[in-house]
Amino acid sequence: MTPLLFILTVGAISLLAGFLGSLLGLGGGLIVVPALTLLLHVDIRLAIGASIVSVIATSSGAAAAYVRDRLANMRVGMFLELGTTLGAITGAYLAGIVQPRFLFVLFGLILGYSAIAMLRGRPDRKLEEVTVGPWARVLRLKDSYYDQAADEVIVYQPVRARIGLGLMYIAGTVSGLLGIGSGALKVPAMDLAMELPIKVSTATSNFMIGVTAAASAGVYFSRGQIDPFIAAPVAVGVLAGAFAGSHTLGRIQSHKVRGIFVVVLVLIAAQMLLRGILG
Amino acid sequence: MKSWMEFAISTLLRVGVLLSIGIIATGMVVSFIHHPDFLTSRPALLTLTAADTHFPAPLARWSPACAAAAVTP
DSSP states (O other): OOOHHHHHHHHHHHHHHHHHHHTTOOOOOOHHIIIIIIIIIOOOHHHHHHHHHHHHHHHHHHHHHHHTOOOOOHHHOOOOOHHHHHHHHHHHHHBBBBOHHHHHHHHHHHHHHHHHHHHHOOOOOOOGGGGOOOOHHHHTOOOEEEEETTEEEEEEEEOOHHHHHHHHHHHHHHHHHHOOOOOOHHHHHHIIIIIIOHHHHHHHHHHHHHHHHHHHHHHHHTTTOOHHHHHHHHHHHHHHHHHHHHHHTTTTTTTHHHHHHHHHHHHHHHHHHHHHHHH | OOOOHHHHHHHHHHHHHHHHHHHHEEEEEEEHHHHHGGOOHHHHHHHHTTTTTSSSHHHHHHHHHHHHHHOOO
């Protein structure tokens, strides 16, 4: 393969990764890493470095539109980011003490359960029926957005902010321990525990993952794990894909977003279980 | 969150994204102008994507502080 063909192939794969990532609140590493290592025979360390770039690119590309359209709830995002960051630090300290294989199996099972719970959905409560906790009230987490697909303004009230913060701490710890993006844990936590609309959950997750990834990108760069020849087409492809994805999310119906997310969640759960069992 | 704040953050992100794409695309074009063999040569790719021979620790060359921070994997 010539370098030109390599760049075009990586760009095309990254385009798909950015599109799906921006739609589902995931970083795109799920597609980028296997494609680079298995299809293009790139060293795993460089592929992981490129994956970090793809997370930042997905987040930056999509967040511009999501913040403008109020799909990303920035108050919720910044509040939950406290838990994720603290968790990531804890995870970094715990790395080496806890057996990764055990964690892969445990979180594979948790993700599997989350997929089933998300598939079932949660009861559709009216705004008046929602009991607002003190944290959600003080932090003024209530917000609204215009749903293009439903052609209406959706007003929502996040609940159980403390539980959400705790779950984000766990998500951050897992991210730090296993070196995986925590979007797959963040979205179910916001959807199931905090009762955010699925589109707001994925958009807010998108906003958050870039902040976490940007912190670790410096470390990867200083180690020489970010090869510009691989990272450049990944960044351009993912940015273009994320731009397209961020303009699609508003137009598709919420139950379809949920359906696609569940399928991807099952795939991630299966991947984690396999890694845990096979080692 | 006030709407002007959302507009400002959104605009900042948008400008940053466009600037990044511009810089990356320019870099890629310059690379191909300087190395026309990249268009046709197959062995060149192995050198460009090899983990051990390429781009070992870029920050370490620029600053001693970064060299101290650079940790070998």
